[in-house]
Structures are given as C-alpha cells and as structure tokens.
Amino acid sequence: MSLAPLAIYIHWPFCRSKCPYCDFNSHVRAGTDVARWTRALLSDLDHQAAMATDRVVTSIFFGGGTPSLMMPETVAALIERVSALWPVAGDLEVTLEANPNSAEAERFAGFAAAGVNRLSLGVQSLDLEALRFLGRGHNRAEAIAAIRLARASFARTSFDLIYARPGQSLAAWQAELDEALMLAGEHLSLYQLTIEPGTGFATRAARGELTIPEEETAAALFEATQQRLAAVGLPAYEISNHARPGAECRHNLAYWRYQDYLGIGPGAHGRVTRGGSKFASAQRRNPEAWLAAVEESETALDALTPIGCEEAVEEMVMMGLRLVEGVPRERLEALAGRTVEEMFGGTLPQLVEGGFLTLDADRLAATAAGRQRLNAVLGALLA
Ligand SMILES: C[S@@+](CC[C@H](N)C(=O)[O-])C[C@H]1O[C@@H](n2cnc3c(N)ncnc32)[C@H](O)[C@@H]1O
C-alpha cells in the first residue's frame, strides 16, 4: 500500500516592518534569538510527527511573516529533520517565501544550498508609487533584481502582485502585468487588494481616505487577468494563482484538495486524518507565548479538534471551489454519505443556471465568474 501524502507548513512570524494591508500573523521585533527559535521549531516538528506517522512528505512550505529573514542554517536544519522523521517524495517541493529586499536576496544561495527548490517572492507591484502606497521596504529595481536572481538560483520560482489598488485603471494594470510576464517563470500569484479588518488600510478606509475599486471595476480587472494569463500559457488553476500546467504549487494544492498538512510554528494550523476522521490543530499565535509554551512542554498546540462530517464537507467545498478543477464528486459524496444534489438541492440549480457553478458526473466546480465572487457563492451554497 502506498503511503498517504503529507504537506508541512512552517511559519516564521517576523517581518522588518508591518505592511498596512497585511493581517497575517507577522510581527516586528528588534531581534530574534536564532538558536532558540531553531530549537523550538524543531521541537514542534518532532512533537507533531507523532500525529502523522506512515506518511510520505510531498512538500514543505516556509511561510510568514518573512521567512527570508531566517538563517539558511535554520532552514537547512528543519528540512533535514523532516527527512529524518518521514520518508520524503523523490520530487519533494520545498518553497520559501521571500521579500525582495537586497539584504534578503543575499541569502538566496544559502537557501538553495539548504534544500529550498522553489522561491515565492512578494513583489506586490512593479510601480514605485504603488510600492510606497503598499508600505513595502523594497523599490522597483530591487524587485526586478530579486526576480532575476531568484530565477537564476532556484529551479522553480513565483512572485506575488497585488492589483485592484485604489485608482488603478485597467490599462495601468495591463501594462504592469505585461511587464511582470516578461520577468516571470512558470508561476504567478495575482491577488486583488482586500481591506482586512484591524489593518492600517482598514483604519484609512473607515476614515474615507482610501477606496478600493467598485465591484464592477474589480471584476473587469479579474477578467482581463484571466484572459491575459491564459493567452500566454499560464492559466489560472486557483482564484489568484496561475501556472504553466504541471508547475502549480503542490503545497498549496494540498490545502485546496483537502489533503493532510501539519502547521509548525506560531499560529500555524493543520488538518490530519486519523482513524478515518479529520482533526484540526491550532497553535498559539503570539510568537513569545508560542516560544515559551514550546520551551516548557515541547509544543504549543492549543487543541486537536475532531472535525464533524458536515464541517469537513463544508471545508472540502470551500477549499475545492477555489480551484479551477473543482471538487471531485466521488470524494465529496463519499465524505458526506449522500449525493451532491441531496446536499445542495436548494440553491445549486440557481447557481449553475446563473453561470457561477458547474456540476457534471465527475466534478462540482466554480466558473471564473463564480471564483471571482466565491464568498457570495459559498454563502448561498452552504446556507
Ligand atoms: C504571507 S504574505 C507575504 C509573504 C512575504 N512576507 C511578503 O510580503 O512578500 C503572502 C501574500 O499575500 C498577499 N497579501 C497579503 N495581504 C493581502 C491583502 N490584504 N490583499 C491582497 N493580497 C494580500 C501578498 O501578495 C503577499 O505576498
């Protein structure tokens, strides 16, 4: 019998500065004790390994925060420990998120030597004014240099851009996207700006100082993005992610396909199947509280909570409809113990007729229009 796949997420919660749009678990600190943090992350990994034995690790993802602030030695130690704890796939994907600051770019070679084989760069924009507006610590030249260096240093690369920014016209976005395509490899993540509660942008938006584009304009930008990327051979495979077929991020696919993953580090969560049922793991979010808890009792896992059948169905649908491929009908029906029609009888036909969902013998999937307003579609479907 082949071993079930396992993805491993490792969270580095520190950043040089806090971007005003970001609500990730990221914190600015004057200094970090590298040895203590390395020990604690290794300890969390050791502890959680017991929750998911008999697996083959298919991907490791260093996310943040800003994992490019980690020492390459820490990254190397964590990758080595994963290989000591589990068998790893021959094509193990190891992604690290990096900021394009020149200081961090200097570490790219160290990360590659540590075993990172995929770099995901937070470029956010190629426009200097926009970078200032987004509160980024890098400029346009650093972004371009970091993309070039990443492509020369890693087998696989991707970069993130944020669009649908205040006042951004369709023409301006198309020009920025065209420039990005000249620099890009096989993968791009293109996010529409969202105003997250509790962020600097949320405060400014509440004061009326910042307005994101109307729904109609945002939809037009999304549509244009889909078409342009498909035309150059990087079709969407998820709401915001585009890749040459075969070059998708395997780690993120594991989330969206509702496969098992462990979450290592502050605030990281996981989903693990044990005895045929899914369990959710959550961790303390505050970095210092997390570190203290791990040093005291090896782990800072808050809880391992069983996920009920109905909740698991909801999670599978919420994750799977983000993907262009959608959710396999067979998996969904096996989990729910009833047909898709029985599950969503009420609103499903309307959402299909409205052009937001498709359902055939194999899959339930969202159309591009459905993916663009997925929250509303899910709200109607799961009501
Ligand atoms: C964990 S964050 C970034 C990691 C890295 N520290 C960086 O800033 O490059 C992942 C990505 O989410 C996107 N993102 C974060 N907050 C966002 C928001 N409010 N709206 C749109 N995209 C957002 C950004 O593109 C960012 O690169």
Ligand code: SF4
């Ligand atoms: S966007 Fe990246 S660099 Fe900025 S605060 Fe969030 S995690 Fe940190």
